[in-house]
Amino acid sequence: MFSKLYSAGMFGLDAFTVAVECDLTQGLPAFDIVGLPGAAVKESKDRVRSALKNSGFEYPVSRITINLAPADIRKEGPIYDLPVLISLLKASRQLDAELSDAVFIGELSLNGAVRPVRGILSMALHAVKSGFKRFYIPYGNAAEASVVKGLDIYAVRNVSELLAHLKGEADIAPVSGKDYPLPAPPEYLDFADVRGQETAKRALEIAAAGGHNVLMIGPPGSGKSMLAKRLPSILPEMSFDEAVETTKIYSVAGLLPEGMPLIFERPFRSPHHTISPAGLSGGGSMPRPGEISLAHNGVLFLDELPEFPKQAVEALRQPLEDGKIRISRASGSVLYPCSVSFVAAMNPCPCGFFGDPDHVCRCSRKSVQSYLGRVxxxxxxxxxxxxxxxxxxxxxxxxxxxxxASKEIRKRVTAARALQSERFAGTGCRCNAAMSSELTEKHCRLTADAEKFMRSAFESLSLSARAYGRIIKVARTIADLAASETIELVHISEAVRYRSLDRKYWQ
Ligand SMILES: Nc1ncnc2c1ncn2[C@@H]1O[C@H](COP(=O)(O)OP(=O)(O)OP(=O)(O)O)[C@@H](O)[C@H]1O
Ligand SMILES: [Mg+2]
Structure with missing residues (x-):
């Protein structure tokens, strides 16, 4: 006796369809799962056996073979418990129902309860695209799936409830987006608390408006950490598409807060400097997203930058440029997006007072150099x-x-972002910092004065081609904040000023 139904699997951020086939044959009782199952999938048979018995069904006394197709992609996680159980019930004629338009996902408890799993959002989006109509998932994942349209989503508490529904004896109401409204945004720390530091505040406003990277450098207690912690209060709102992208990453990492349908505020990730390279960029035997991907569409803040392991920070170089990171493992290579605004803070030397007009720095020349050299x-x-x-x-x-107050700053940031959304409509680019060279060419017109100033700055500061490109993009954002179509002398000169500090410290 044979049965077949559908489930899904995850590879990085992408989902794929998995066909779950069950065959019962005469012979010595056995339970085999084939189709490249991972350890958690192999253990599924024990959970299924107990869940089946404890939900009042019969465990078939025959030779059971489960095949998970396609057989060339590794299946990981406990998500196949539920489809395996349903396919067993179908093959043993304990359930007679048409299921070819349905997808089943869920981990089982030994008592038949259905437990939440990771990656539901990507799997639901994939199910809609593949033409499935019904989506059976754990109750604990209902909020996350509720944002997907075009699919009847059934959130299941336990096996008995699901079986009563499939047999037509009882109803489960499909999940609706209305059941899971977005919570109120959190209370943020406010820029109004920060005294002075007008230049730093202005720079953070520009960074928030255009998605740029910032390094803050200064003596202890000057307010660097304080300023960075207030950055979330001025970040522009996320669009729905951005929110879905970011939520997919949290869903895969299993970090979506319970009952939260979407990550709707830009993430602000601030890992401690004891983090491992894999924790920062992503890794593990089944590659998980790292902090840089969890900050996608938001801010990655590294406080005390020189204290981070150099290898971990250097590994961010390419992803910061590309907005995505590829992690390769024996099981395959996955691509995670990581379009972030990178913000870092540091002291200029071990004692913290190098270059400070009011304090004597007690560090030797060599120790200052080696401290700065960590960046x-x-x-x-x-x-x-x-x-x-x-x-x-x-x-x-x-x-x-x-x-x-942050509220006022945020208004300007939002207006500048609106100009950018209009400008980049249909290009896939979201903010000035992410402009390709073609887009830079097209949208960054300098006035004659500005052009002349840039030429002399390029030569006198011996800037790299990359620095040149980045200055132009920052100047674009400064012009956007001033609602100016062209980049004028004041805009470009302010942008250049933000690039002159490395000479004070690093040369
Ligand atoms: N500009 C400021 N306005 C108001 N309070 C400030 C300011 N700067 C610092 N403080 C006070 O000092 C405390 C320490 O500041 P913060 O932690 O931001 O310093 P820091 O620059 O990060 O120092 P470190 O280099 O040692 O990390 C803050 O919590 C705040 O109470
Ligand atoms: Mg600090």
Missing amino acids: SGPLLDRLDMHIEVPAVKYDELSSGSGGE
């Missing part, structure tokens, strides 16, 4: 803006008024 030239070249965050003056600290 390589090529990495520095990829940081669009280098800004100095000097110690705050007493008057600034003691004056009653704080700075401008």
